[in-house]
Amino acid sequence: MEPGLRARVRAGDPAAFSSLFDEYSRAVYNLAFRLTGNWSIAEEAVSLTFLEAWRLRASVEPEGGSLRPWLLGIAINVNRNMSRAARRHQAALSRLPPPPPVPDFADDLAGQLDDARQLRKVLAAVDRLRADERDVIALCVWSGLDYAAAALALGVPAGTVRSRLSRARRKLRKLAADWEPRARCEQVEGDRDLAARPLQEGSR
Numbered sequence: 497m498e499p500g501l502r503a504r505v506r507a508g509d510p511a512a513f514s515s516l517f518d519e520y521s522r523a524v525y526n527l528a529f530r531l532t533g534n535w536s537i538a539e540e541a542v543s544l545t546f547l548e549a550w551r552l553r554a555s556v557e558p559e560g561g562s563l564r565p566w567l568l569g570i571a572i573n574v575n576r577n578m579s580r581a582a583r584r585h586q587a588a589l590s591r592l593p594p595p596p597p598v599p600d601f602a603d604d605l606a607g608q609l610d611d612a613r614q615l616r617k618v619l620a621a622v623d624r625l626r627a628d629e630r631d632v633i634a635l636c637v638w639s640g641l642d643y644a645a646a647a648l649a650l651g652v653p654a655g656t657v658r659s660r661l662s663r664a665r666r667k668l669r670k671l672a673a674d675w676e677p678r679a680r681c682e683q684v685e686g687d688r689d690l691a692a693r694p695l696q697e698g699s700r
Contacts, residue, residue, distance in 0.1 A: 621671040629664035
């Protein structure tokens with residue numbers, strides 16, 4: 497141990513604690529691992545041991561030999577406290593009711609896939625609108641803004657928002673009416689195009 501390390505540790509010198517960690521952290525880890533048989537708990541014990549050592553630094557005598565026994569004593573107490581806390585935690589868990597059975601998510605997954613297909617259809621239809629019509633759909637329909645708030649967001653009169661929204665809805669109804677026959681004829685090719693669309697739009 498370097499001369500004066502005890503006094504520097506006692507004084508709270510960060511560099512001294514860094515030296516202490518470099519010299520003894522492996523010994524603390526080995527002890528904790530042997531006590532717990534778990535490497536992750538042992539690593540946590542090392543951190544807690546050196547935090548506790550910092551808190552107890554004033555108890556270090558200025559004169560003496562290696563600080564290894566002092567640190568390992570702290571490590572013993574830290575591991576004891578961790579074991580006690582783990583037992584309390586386990587006891588608390590044992591008092592809880594058993595968890596409900598895990599549901600079968602197959603139906604939910606199928607529904608999500610159907611929702612994803614429907615969303616692609618909606619986005620494909622909205623993509624055929626003019627940009628100002630898409631804006632009012634996004635603000636009024638998807639975001640729930642009223643005409644006045646959407647007008648403020650877009651910097652246009654409320655009447656303009658109302659007319660754009662009305663026009664956009666008419667177009668979407670028309671697109672929805674002829675979507676199914678076309679979708680049946682172009683299902684495979686359309687799915688491929690829609691899957692590639694996000695990359696194409698992102699590159700614009």
